[in-house]
Amino acid sequence: MDDLTERLRAIVGADGLLSRAEVAQRSAGYLRADSLQARLLVRPRSTDEVAAVLKACNALRQPLVTHGGLTGLVHGGDAEPDEIILSLERMNAIESIDPLQRVAQVQAGVSLQALQEAAEAQDLFFPLDLGARGSCTLGGNVATNAGGNRVIRYGMTRALVLGLEAVLADGSVVSSLNRMIKNNAGYDLKQLFVGSEGTLGVITRIVLRLFERPKSQDVALVAVDSFAALTRFLKHIDAGLGGSLSAFEAMWREFYQLVTTPPAKSQPPLPDTHPYYVLVEAQGADPEKDAQRFNAALESALGQGLIADAVIAHSSRERAGIWALRDDVLQITREGLPITFDVSLPIAAMEAYVAEVRAALAAWPGHRCWIWGHLGDGNLHLAVLAAATRAEIERIVYRPLEKSGGSVSAEHGVGLEKKPYLALCRNSGELALMRTLKRSLDPHNILNPGKIFAP
Amino acid sequence: MDDLTERLRAIVGADGLLSRAEVAQRSAGYLRADSLQARLLVRPRSTDEVAAVLKACNALRQPLVTHGGLTGLVHGGDAEPDEIILSLERMNAIESIDPLQRVAQVQAGVSLQALQEAAEAQDLFFPLDLGARGSCTLGGNVATNAGGNRVIRYGMTRALVLGLEAVLADGSVVSSLNRMIKNNAGYDLKQLFVGSEGTLGVITRIVLRLFERPKSQDVALVAVDSFAALTRFLKHIDAGLGGSLSAFEAMWREFYQLVTTPPAKSQPPLPDTHPYYVLVEAQGADPEKDAQRFNAALESALGQGLIADAVIAHSSRERAGIWALRDDVLQITREGLPITFDVSLPIAAMEAYVAEVRAALAAWPGHRCWIWGHLGDGNLHLAVLAAATRAEIERIVYRPLEKSGGSVSAEHGVGLEKKPYLALCRNSGELALMRTLKRSLDPHNILNPGKIFAP
Numbered sequence: 001m002d003d004l005t006e007r008l009r010a011i012v013g014a015d016g017l018l019s020r021a022e023v024a025q026r027s028a029g030y031l032r033a034d035s036l037q038a039r040l041l042v043r044p045r046s047t048d049e050v051a052a053v054l055k056a057c058n059a060l061r062q063p064l065v066t067h068g069g070l071t072g073l074v075h076g077g078d079a080e081p082d083e084i085i086l087s088l089e090r091m092n093a094i095e096s097i098d099p100l101q102r103v104a105q106v107q108a109g110v111s112l113q114a115l116q117e118a119a120e121a122q123d124l125f126f127p128l129d130l131g132a133r134g135s136c137t138l139g140g141n142v143a144t145n146a147g148g149n150r151v152i153r154y155g156m157t158r159a160l161v162l163g164l165e166a167v168l169a170d171g172s173v174v175s176s177l178n179r180m181i182k183n184n185a186g187y188d189l190k191q192l193f194v195g196s197e198g199t200l201g202v203i204t205r206i207v208l209r210l211f212e213r214p215k216s217q218d219v220a221l222v223a224v225d226s227f228a229a230l231t232r233f234l235k236h237i238d239a240g241l242g243g244s245l246s247a248f249e250a251m252w253r254e255f256y257q258l259v260t261t262p263p264a265k266s267q268p269p270l271p272d273t274h275p276y277y278v279l280v281e282a283q284g285a286d287p288e289k290d291a292q293r294f295n296a297a298l299e300s301a302l303g304q305g306l307i308a309d310a311v312i313a314h315s316s317r318e319r320a321g322i323w324a325l326r327d328d329v330l331q332i333t334r335e336g337l338p339i340t341f342d343v344s345l346p347i348a349a350m351e352a353y354v355a356e357v358r359a360a361l362a363a364w365p366g367h368r369c370w371i372w373g374h375l376g377d378g379n380l381h382l383a384v385l386a387a388a389t390r391a392e393i394e395r396i397v398y399r400p401l402e403k404s405g406g407s408v409s410a411e412h413g414v415g416l417e418k419k420p421y422l423a424l425c426r427n428s429g430e431l432a433l434m435r436t437l438k439r440s441l442d443p444h445n446i447l448n449p450g451k452i453f454a455p
Numbered sequence: 456m457d458d459l460t461e462r463l464r465a466i467v468g469a470d471g472l473l474s475r476a477e478v479a480q481r482s483a484g485y486l487r488a489d490s491l492q493a494r495l496l497v498r499p500r501s502t503d504e505v506a507a508v509l510k511a512c513n514a515l516r517q518p519l520v521t522h523g524g525l526t527g528l529v530h531g532g533d534a535e536p537d538e539i540i541l542s543l544e545r546m547n548a549i550e551s552i553d554p555l556q557r558v559a560q561v562q563a564g565v566s567l568q569a570l571q572e573a574a575e576a577q578d579l580f581f582p583l584d585l586g587a588r589g590s591c592t593l594g595g596n597v598a599t600n601a602g603g604n605r606v607i608r609y610g611m612t613r614a615l616v617l618g619l620e621a622v623l624a625d626g627s628v629v630s631s632l633n634r635m636i637k638n639n640a641g642y643d644l645k646q647l648f649v650g651s652e653g654t655l656g657v658i659t660r661i662v663l664r665l666f667e668r669p670k671s672q673d674v675a676l677v678a679v680d681s682f683a684a685l686t687r688f689l690k691h692i693d694a695g696l697g698g699s700l701s702a703f704e705a706m707w708r709e710f711y712q713l714v715t716t717p718p719a720k721s722q723p724p725l726p727d728t729h730p731y732y733v734l735v736e737a738q739g740a741d742p743e744k745d746a747q748r749f750n751a752a753l754e755s756a757l758g759q760g761l762i763a764d765a766v767i768a769h770s771s772r773e774r775a776g777i778w779a780l781r782d783d784v785l786q787i788t789r790e791g792l793p794i795t796f797d798v799s800l801p802i803a804a805m806e807a808y809v810a811e812v813r814a815a816l817a818a819w820p821g822h823r824c825w826i827w828g829h830l831g832d833g834n835l836h837l838a839v840l841a842a843a844t845r846a847e848i849e850r851i852v853y854r855p856l857e858k859s860g861g862s863v864s865a866e867h868g869v870g871l872e873k874k875p876y877l878a879l880c881r882n883s884g885e886l887a888l889m890r891t892l893k894r895s896l897d898p899h900n901i902l903n904p905g906k907i908f909a910p
Contacts, residue, residue, distance in 0.1 A: 100686055101801045101833070145639050153698075156637060159614060174884045180799040181832040182611060182865040184600050184650055185873070185880050186907055187889045191646035195639055212694035231555055239667035242740025243608075243698055285697025289744055344635040346556045377636040378556070410637040418640070425640050429629045434642045440895035452641055 004060055008042050008084075011052040016043045016090070023085065029070030029077070030132065031333075038065070041085040047165060047173060047204040053086060054202065054446075055171030063446045066198040068140025069111065071132035073340070076144065076197045076415030076451055083449075086202060088139050094118050095205070102210040103162060103179050108139025108203050115208070125213040127154035131327055139203045145195030147411030152376035153246040153283070156411070158194045160209045166193045166201035169442040177207050192437070197413050198448040200441045214246075214283035218294035219319040222301075223274035223309040227351040230276050233306040234347075234376055237280060240297035244290065247281035248376035249326050252354075255370040259328045266325040269311045278375070279326045329381075332370055338385040341397050344378045345406030353400055357382070360396040364388050379410035398424055414452045422453055459515055463497050463539075466507040471498045471545070478540065484525030484532070485587065486788075493520070496540040502620060502628060502659040508541060509657065509901075510626030518904045521653040523595025524566065526587035528795070531599065531652045531870030531906055538904075541657060543594050549573050550660070557665040558617060558634050563594025563658050570663070580668040582609035586782055594658045600650030602866030607831035608701040608738070611866070613649045615664045621648045621656035624897040632662050647892070652868050653903040655896045669701075669738035673749035674774040677756075678729035678764040682806040685731050688761040689802075689831055692735060695752035699745065702736035703831035704781050707809075710825040714783045721780040724766045733830070734781045784836075787825055793840040796852050799833045800861030808855055812837070815851040819843050834865035853879055869907045877908055 009017050018041040026036045044050045057064050064084040067077050079085050088109035095105040099122050104115060112126075113133040119126040128141060130148035140146075142164065146157045154160065163178035176189050193201050224230045230250065238245050251259075256277045260268035270277065280298075284290035294312070301307045313319040332338050345353055354371060361367050367386035373379050384393050398408050398421045408414075408421045423431065434453055438445075445455050464472050473496040481491045499505045512519050519539040522532050534540050543564035550560040554577050559570060567581075568588040574581040583596060585603035595601075597619065601612045609615065618633035631644050648656050679685045685705065693700050706714075711732045715723035725732065735753075739745035749767070756762045768774040787793050800808055809826060816822050822841035828834050839848050853863050853876045863869075863876045878886065889908055893900075900910050 098801070098803065100690070100803050145643070147637055147639070151637065155610075155614065156639075158643070159610065168888075172884060172887070174888050175882060176885050177860075178862070179801055179860055180834075180862060180865070182602055182606065182799045182829070182834045183862040183880075184602075184611075184866055184868050185862045185864040186869055186877055186885070187892060188600070188613070188646065188650055189885055189888055191643065191649075192888075192892075194646075195643055200642075212690065214697065215694070216697070235555070235667065239670070240740050242669065242671070242745065243738070283698070285695050286748060289748060290697065293741055293744060344637045346553070346634055348553065348555050374637070379635075379637045405632075405634055407633070407635060407638040407640045409640040410635070411639055413639050414641055422641055425638075427630060429627060430631050430641070430644055432627070433623075433629050433644055433647075436895055437642060437647075437892075440891055 007056045012042050012044050012049055037081055038079040038085040039082050043087050043090045045090045050167045050202055050204050051171045051173050054167050057446055058170050061444050063449045065448050066202050068137035069135040071136040073412050074415030074417040076413050104208045106138055106206055110138050112136050119210050123213050124210040126210055142194055142203055143198050144413045150246050162209055163207035164190045164203055165205040166203050168201050169447050179207050197451055216284040216287040216290040218282045218291055219313040219322050220280045221269050221311050221322050222278045222307045223270045224276040225308045229306050231347055233301055236301050237297055241282050244282040244284045246283040249279040250375035251277040252371035255372040258331045259325050264328055264331045270309050332383040336385055338383040339393050341382040342410050342412040343380055344410035345404045347378055349404035356400045462511045467497050467499050467504055492536055493534040493540040494537050498542050498545045500545045505622045505657055505659050506626045506628050509622050512901055513625050516899050518901045520903050521657050523592035524590040526591040528867050529870030529872040531868050559663045561593055561661055565593050567591050574665050578668050579665040581665055597649055597658055597661055598653050599868045605701050617664055618662035619645045619658055620660040621658050623656050624902050634662050652906055671739040671742040671745040673737045673746055674768040674777050675735045676724050676766050676777050677733045677762045678725045679731040680763045684761050686802055688756055691756050692752055696737050699737040699739045701738040704734040705830035706732040707826035710827040713786045714780050719783055719786050725764050787838040791840055793838040794848050796837040797865050797867040798835055799865035800859045802833055804859035811855045
């Protein structure tokens with residue numbers, strides 16, 4: 001047993017350490033066919049153990065990659081054969097929920113769904129929500145600044161984090177477990193770690209904001225006949241619902257057709273001949289009055305010609321049915337494994353952008369291109385299946401973003417997958433400052449090295 | 456003319472430079488009796504000029520202090536006699552407002568009120584609001600992460616900033632003018648500068664988030680008979696209004712009496728015998744239905760015994776009247792200049808905290824202590840007038856915060872005034888990381904040196 005293994009075993013115990021062979025028996029994660037690889041996997045039980053592991057690794061210049069629930073989509077958690085994986089899987093306690101202050105304090109390995117359910121049990125609401133809720137961890141959500149379905153109302157994960165504790169590369173612990181909405185006493189250090197993909201520190205504990213549980217949920221599926229009408233409808237419904245709009249999920253026709261034709265399980269609630277569809281959701285406090293307001297806002301949109309057709313869910317089963325259709329994203333894999341994208345750009349540039357991507361893809365007859373996304377946040381997902389190389393398709397999707405000030409990653413992060421394209425949307429001044437931060441917090445480059453940008 | 460003056464004159468022109476004597480003719484700011492002092496005051500017209508000024512100062516190790524509207528309350532903009540003041544007063548253009556994307560791009564010297572009015576002219580809404588709106592600048596709001604009246608609904612300034620441009624100490628420009636709600640392409644650099652009080656860079660341009668303009672505004676003044684009822688009423692009204700609660704401003708009896716007795720102009724809308732009063736505001740989209748919901752939520756609070764009495768505003772004049780009462784904070788100066796505080800703490804700890812402060816102040820018979828604040832955000836303001844030293848009063852107000860995890864600054868920042876007390880609410884790990892950041896971004900300590908913490 002080598003020196004490092006012995007040291008780590010002394011810190012986390014024999015059951016806290018997996019060998020290379022044991023690691024190789026674990027899946028590399030969601031939608032991955034390969035298995036994990038690493039020199040070792042360590043599973044600390046406490047912040048102190050994380051600190052001791054990092055101190056030992058830093059002294060030996062041993063790089064390590066932190067793992068949450070392995071649901072990331074950008075190869076942000078890939079480890080090189082000689083790297084170590086630090087898994088937070090045994091730090092999965094919900095430490096407290098305070099219904100008066102409306103905050104939860106959790107260890108980083110708690111799953112998103114576990115917190116959602118614990119909040120609900122106290123008549124509270126944790127608004128972050130995404131398809132991977134059962135597997136993804138809150139530590140991973142914070143480290144990647146996860147987005148999801150309700151960003152338009154509650155913001156991204158960053159907006160829900162009040163405080164956190166992180167261990168720096170040298171093993172020092174920064175415990176910044178603020179519980180207040182307002183705290184301007186010095187730099188807001190948590191912001192450094194949110195969205196830094198494990199490159200600046202290891203997040204061990206988090207204080208998260210909770211909300212009063214909504215009492216009403218109104219959902220509709222709407223068909224729209226032009227992009228101009230789609231954007232006007234967004235403004236109309238947002239103003240008309242007075243701040244209660246909680247989702248505005250757009251689907252281009254091809255995506256809608258895909259998720260409403262067999263083998264997909266959903267039936268089309270509206271004819272599939274319109275160019276755009278939107279799932280609209282509002283959350284409020286008064287089921288009866290909220291439903292009246294929701295219906296009135298849709299009726300006036302219909303009257304003004306902003307929308308062509310609409311179906312309003314009248315039961316929780318119907319609401320779940322419309323959401324299930326939107327969430328059945330795995331249908332994009334039924335003809336092969338497409339290349340998927342997560343871009344953001346100003347809404348005013350979106351129609352021209354999609355047209356440009358489509359025109360370029362026309363060079364490959366028979367290609368498929370599905371588009372959907374969180375339109376209210378300027379966030380589109382694209383899935384492209386074409387007889388072209390990955391690099392060719394990536395260029396087609398990423399290059400036109402540059403002129404509109406768009407981003408190659410709206411909510412998935414950069415990892416390894418988008419690293420080659422980062423310079424399309426971040427300038428040299430920004431990249432230089434990112435490197436300054438990385439060097440000052442992790443001078444030996446041991447934390448998730450090589451992810452996001454070259455050091 | 457010395458070398459530095461000559462260099463700066465070459466950059467900003469003769470009219471861009473004020474001498475020591477000219478500087479001394481300007482007031483040091485809001486509620487200040489003294490005048491500004493500095494070696495020079497420079498007034499650049501562009502980011503390029505700011506960059507050239509900083510490059511010159513950095514080369515000569517010349518410290519400088521950036522100024523916005525001089526409405527800060529913690530001596531964050533004080534300059535030493537040999538320091539230079541960098542004023543953004545000539546960078547006051549609203550560069551663009553995009554009603555579809557709902558963003559504004561401004562130079563840092565634009566006043567808060569100018570942006571509020573420009574947004575309103577396009578049927579949009581910029582929610583940040585505070586008493587100093589006419590004088591304070593958006594650059595200052597961002598540099599101090601200003602709070603204000605509507606944080607409970609829209610968050611602090613940080614939540615409204617989508618992108619910014621800042622000049623670093625060495626004169627390099629970091630232009631990170633993101634316009635999208637979602638952008639996870641690398642570190643979110645703007646977060647570094649928000650709330651850093653001019654110590655990490657000079658903010659020159661900002662992209663801010665706008666909202667659809669609310670169509671309804673409901674305001675009530677409520678009397679409450681116990682602190683337990685006050686906190687239960689907050690939960691009740693927040694849940695009952697379904698996300699439309701936009702202010703929950705509490706006033707302890709002494710404050711309420713102060714602002715409703717002459718020479719204050721406001722009449723008391725409710726008898727002044729209750730221990731607590733709250734201004735409640737909701738903003739929505741439908742004046743008629745929103746008013747019904749607002750009234751119903753108050754009625755049920757009355758029915759459940761959460762509130763003792765309430766008066767609901769029935770006109771914009773009455774709404775303004777209730778707000779005027781809450782905003783008449785200057786009444787605290789009518790018996791002398793009190794020491795004012797801006798603390799935050801968990802709501803559950805608040806009642807005991809106030810009792811402890813009051814008990815300690817009892818050592819000075821005839822003292823006055825007024826308390827009010829943004830209770831929904833855990834933020835209290837205290838004003839204390841007593842025949843004690845500033846240090847004695849500060850100890851009484853700040854020390855008890857330590858045990859509840861409170862903060863010596865909820866929204867005003869640290870500046871010089873709270874620097875001696877920062878260690879009460881930030882631990883050594885946090886302070887060490889703040890210093891690491893400061894040293895890596897401003898190695899020669901030229902940017903607002905000595906503010907927040909000792910380098």
